[in-house]
Amino acid sequence: MPGSERFVADHMLGKLARWLRLAGFDTLYLKPASYSDLICAAKKDGRTIVSRHTGLFKVREITGGEIKGLLLRDDDIDAQIKQVLTDLDIRISPVIRRCPEDNRQLDETVKEQARPFVPRYVYQTQQTFDRCAVCNRFYWRGTHYRSISLRLAGVLKEAS
Numbered sequence: 001m002p003g004s005e006r007f008v009a010d011h012m013l014g015k016l017a018r019w020l021r022l023a024g025f026d027t028l029y030l031k032p033a034s035y036s037d038l039i040c041a042a043k044k045d046g047r048t049i050v051s052r053h054t055g056l057f058k059v060r061e062i063t064g065g066e067i068k069g070l071l072l073r074d075d076d077i078d079a080q081i082k083q084v085l086t087d088l089d090i091r092i093s094p095v096i097r098r099c100p101e102d103n104r105q106l107d108e109t110v111k112e113q114a115r116p117f118v119p120r121y122v123y124q125t126q127q128t129f130d131r132c133a134v135c136n137r138f139y140w141r142g143t144h145y146r147s148i149s150l151r152l153a154g155v156l157k158e159a160s
């Protein structure tokens with residue numbers, strides 16, 4: 001099922017962690033994170049570790065296949081996204097969205113609820129708003145989707 005993969009990202013991957021959440025993936029961002037922190041989190045919830053630390057991929061849990069891990073080759077966010085999507089062969093769910101700050105799945109709200117919290121022109125031009133129950137931020141498809149689809153457009157263009 002698209003969007004059902006879960007991740008834990010090391011402290012070097014803050015941008016990627018935010019992007020994964022925006023794209024709907026349950027993603028822990030541990031900062032700071034020792035190897036054992038990352039491995040514990042991966043074991044506990046069946047998460048795939050994404051990391052830039054070569055040494056991490058020599059630990060028994062990963063070499064033995066107990067935990068899934070992906071060593072990211074690049075510092076560039078677009079290259080990282082492309083690698084995650086292609087190497088793990090995952091697809092993005094058009095339905096699930098998460099708060100990039102809290103990793104909380106967003107709830108679709110009735111438009112009127114967003115009125116006090118969003119700029120007037122946004123309220124007037126957008127039809128659908130999602131709310132994070134943790135931080136009470138409102139997200140709308142304009143910016144939210146644009147940032148995801150722009151990244152994707154770049155990634156796909158490069159891949160073709």
Ligand SMILES: [Zn+2]
Pocket residue numbers: 099100101102103104132133134135136137
């Ligand atoms: Zn939030």
